[in-house]
Amino acid sequence: MASLQETVKNDHSSEELMKLWEEHQNYFGKGVPPGMREILNDAFSKVPVSSFPDLPSGEVIEISADDTISEAVRILSEHNIMSAPVRNPAADSNDPWSVRYIGMVDYPAVVLWVLEQAELAATALAAGTAAAVGVGAGAAGALGALVLGMTGPAAIAGLAAAAVGAAIAGGVAAETGVGKDAQTAANALGEDFYKVLLEEEPFRSIKVSEITNSYRWAPFLPIQPDDSMLTVLLLVSKFRLRSIPIVEAEKPSVENVITQSAIVRGLAHCKGREWFDCVAHKTLSQLDLPKMTADEVVFVEANKLILEAFILMRDSGVGGLPVVEGAERKVVGSITVRDVWFLFLKPKLFARRKELTVLDFMNIADSFSETEGHTAKFFPPLTCTESTTLEAVIDLLASRKAHRVYLVDNDMSLTGVVSIRDIISCFVSEPEGYFDQYFGGAFKDAIKDKNN
Structure with a gap:
């Protein structure tokens, strides 16, 4: 990423930057001077997104909303990636990106969701029979209420119950901890219990689109190749994104994905620029970090x-x-x-x-x-x-x-x-109204949909 070092010239002398820092320290003691932030904002606004390297694999891995959870986990695992754009299967290949993509699937969040279902299933297995877990009765009864109370949506509760019922009915759980306490049931099943979650119905058929409201679902907030590193930094900070897709306005597909790790490496490659070093050479104490006690x-x-x-x-x-x-x-x-x-x-x-x-x-x-x-x-x-x-x-x-x-x-x-x-x-710091009209206000709509 040598181009990051070459992109922005030193528009401000080290003497000027040092003067800003010393004046601020004399009056406020710690932190980055506002005047220096303006200089840094300006510098990062001149570093183009195109300076970030392509993904190591050379291609952007996508997941269809129609893919099953099993398929999504397999795809993410095989490619050793933590997130991927979720493609709308109903969209035409010529549709714009705003129609083609519906969000970003987060691998750790999917795994945590499945682990939650595992705990529900372990409790259900301790009951010992398919009928006891509400199969055919919409997860009714005492155990069904427990499942509903722990997860909320009835649809998810039904899936957990049905999965356990299928395991019991299919003999997966036969004489392996069934009827005992939840921990014994889960531990005794061992690898068979693991298989229930991703290899038995209906988990084997649950689609990515069906659980979007039951785990952390990241919005699809893209940037364009001619955007700046300032925009990337502000997006990660403001919206707590793990990765940012890059799209071209007139093209339907994601061109690249910038991860948090790529951002850290990008910052590291800014060393040598006086506008960067004036902050990077300071100690955490001088910068008033950490913010959290x-x-x-x-x-x-x-x-x-x-x-x-x-x-x-x-x-x-x-x-x-x-x-x-x-x-x-x-x-x-x-x-x-x-x-x-x-x-x-x-x-x-x-x-x-x-x-x-x-x-x-x-x-x-x-x-x-x-x-x-x-x-x-x-x-x-x-x-x-x-x-x-x-x-x-x-x-x-x-x-x-x-x-x-x-x-x-x-x-x-x-x-x-x-x-x-x-x-x-x-x-960097966010200029007032920086994202208000970004992509025609698409960011505001995406965040609104996520919060709802």
């Missing part, structure tokens, strides 16, 4: 169950957690929502999800990473201190393809977190 950081204790960790991420709306030990909250590792795939695609791990601690999970998954060539890293945790420079944080995130780093003191006790959005906030 130690008491506000969501964390998980190493001895907690791994399933609890993933549920905590879902309920808290965060994509990763520091793993801590002891009253001092010493950081010993970190996990992200991306890591849920280890639990999902490894049946033996899945069967132990009710007994596997976070620390056990990290140790086992780390061994999988080493033997199978995956990039997930749980040890050592990504940490920094208040004296770490922003440039060093960006380099660390870029090298580990991560999106957050945890702040610790000299004893490795947790004191805060710095996310990619915190980093972006140091460089």
Whole structure:
């Protein structure tokens, strides 16, 4: 991405930038001076989206809304990607992108949804019969009420109940924990229970479009090749997007996808420009980071169950957690929502999800990473201190393809977190009304639909 370094010339001298910084420090102590933000906004507005490299595979992987959940998981897994555009199967190949795409499917969110169904199914299996789980009666009865109470939509409850009924009726669950407690039922089934979720009806036939309201569904908010890196940074910060598709106004298909990891690498390649280095060379303390205090950081204790960790991420709306030990909250590792795939695609791990601690999970998954060539890293945790420079944080995130780093003191006790959005906030700020008419107001409509 050398072109990022070559795109913008130094329109402002280092002396001018230093003067802005010193004047702000004298009056306010910390943070980025407003005048410097204007310079940074202007600089990033001149870095074109076309500076980002194409995807490693050279092609954009898409998923049809008519694809089954099984197919979606297989496609995302085989290509080792975390999200993909969802194509409207009713759209014509010549239709514009606004008709052709309906959203972005998020792999970790799909997996979490299936895990939720697994817990419902485990409870249902403990009842022992298809009739007890409401098959043929619309998930009626005490268990049906439990299912409805946990998930909300009756349609999803019916699917969970029917899946368990099919497993029992088909002999999958025969004499393997049925009629016992939920944990025994799920653990005893082992790999067969895993197969129920994606290989037995009706889960095998559930389409991506049918569960769009039951897990985090990202809107389709694209950019164009002649847009700027400023737009990319503001989109990730404002709308909390994991990836941003690139489209051309007159073409129907997605040309490229910019991920959070690509954005971090893009920032790293801006080094050497005075307008960038004037901020990147400052320490986190000088930049008034982290924004979140130690008491506000969501964390998980190493001895907690791994399933609890993933549920905590879902309920808290965060994509990763520091793993801590002891009253001092010493950081010993970190996990992200991306890591849920280890639990999902490894049946033996899945069967132990009710007994596997976070620390056990990290140790086992780390061994999988080493033997199978995956990039997930749980040890050592990504940490920094208040004296770490922003440039060093960006380099660390870029090298580990991560999106957050945890702040610790000299004893490795947790004191805060710095996310990619915190980093972006140091460089750019949203001009008033910046997205109001973007793509003819399509962004406003997409966010409105998502919130409804």
